[in-house]
Amino acid sequence: MRVGVMIPQGWKYEYNGWDPAAAWARTMELARDAEALGFESEWVFDHFHTVPEVTDEITFESFTTLTAIACATSRVRLGHMVVCNGFRNPALVAKLTSTLDVASGGRFELGIGAGWKEDEWLAYGYAFPPTCDRLKALQDSLEVITAMLGPGHATYHGRFARVVDAVNVPKGIQKPHPPIIVGGNGREVTWRLAACHADELNVVYLSPEEVADALPTIASRCEEIGRDPATLKVSLYSRDEDVSEPGQGRVDFIGRCAEIGLSRLVAFPTRSEPTVEAQARFAEDCRAAGIELAV
Secondary structure, eight states: OOOEEEEEOSTTTTTTOOOOOHHHHHHEEEEEEEEHHTOOOOEEOOSSSSSSOOOOOOOOOOHHHHHHHHHSSSEEEEEESEEEESSSSSHHHHHHHHHHHTTTSSOOEEEEEOOOOOOHHTTTTTTOOOOHHHHHHHHHHHHHHHHSSSSSSSEOOOOSSEEEEEEOOOOSSSSSOEEEEEEOOOOOTHHHHHHOSSSSSESSSSOOHHHHHHHHHHHHHHTTTOOOOGGGGEEOOOOHHSSSSOOOHHHHHHHHHHTTTTTTEETTTTOOOOOOHHHHHHHHHHHTTTOOOOO
16 A cells, blocks of 8 residues: 655645745645655645635645645655646646646646535635536546547537647656546445546545445446456545554554555645654654555
8 A cells, every 4th residue: 555645735724823935845845755754645635725714824726836846856646635626627637737747757646526615616706516516517527637638639528618629738748648536435426437537536534444345336336337446546535633643543544544455545644743753753653554665
């Protein structure tokens, strides 16, 4: 099992009261440190307002942050947990994806989901459609993105998104395209979209036992369309409380995640303490759980 870490942006109050320049410097420091510690990947949120309450505090924009992290690192995989589909035209997302893949030397992975944080949508001038429409829009967007990252020009006509003879050059470095991750816990729609379009399904805030119970259903979503379930990786973005305290409890949690066959665990060990020391303690617990980091 691979292990990735969230890099602080302020979204979960980790930079409350900080000077923006100091916070940005710490974000870059933690990005470089996470690579040096041997973590497989680094991730950011795609949000505008803090959570759970909206406050007048720092929340750095995601694509800008990832571009800076790409320039500050050389080995780690990079991506979002996950892009909010409603915030950007999907053809633009494909263009951002392919450009970031080149800029990072072939390390970018596109995580994308339907979106959920209503206050951001409304405050920033987006409508907040019902869940069924957000999921249908995600389906159209995945069609556009896969067409844009595929060979030749892209044409797709959907209810929520369309492209006509669209050119996307460069396509990125990775072949056949930068990996696509669909994020969400929706068994009926989201997991079917992942089976149809994604290289990986990322589930959120589940326990290892809940993930293990879900794996047969995830496999069945692939089998419905004749896909080999082994070709769809499954990852978990953990609950913060599962990784917040160093020690045996956290070691056991990481070990249980590895035992059930997860492809990747993504955690936010620096949420309450955005320091290199907190990140290093998480690396120690990963090794204690039997995870091989890249150093």
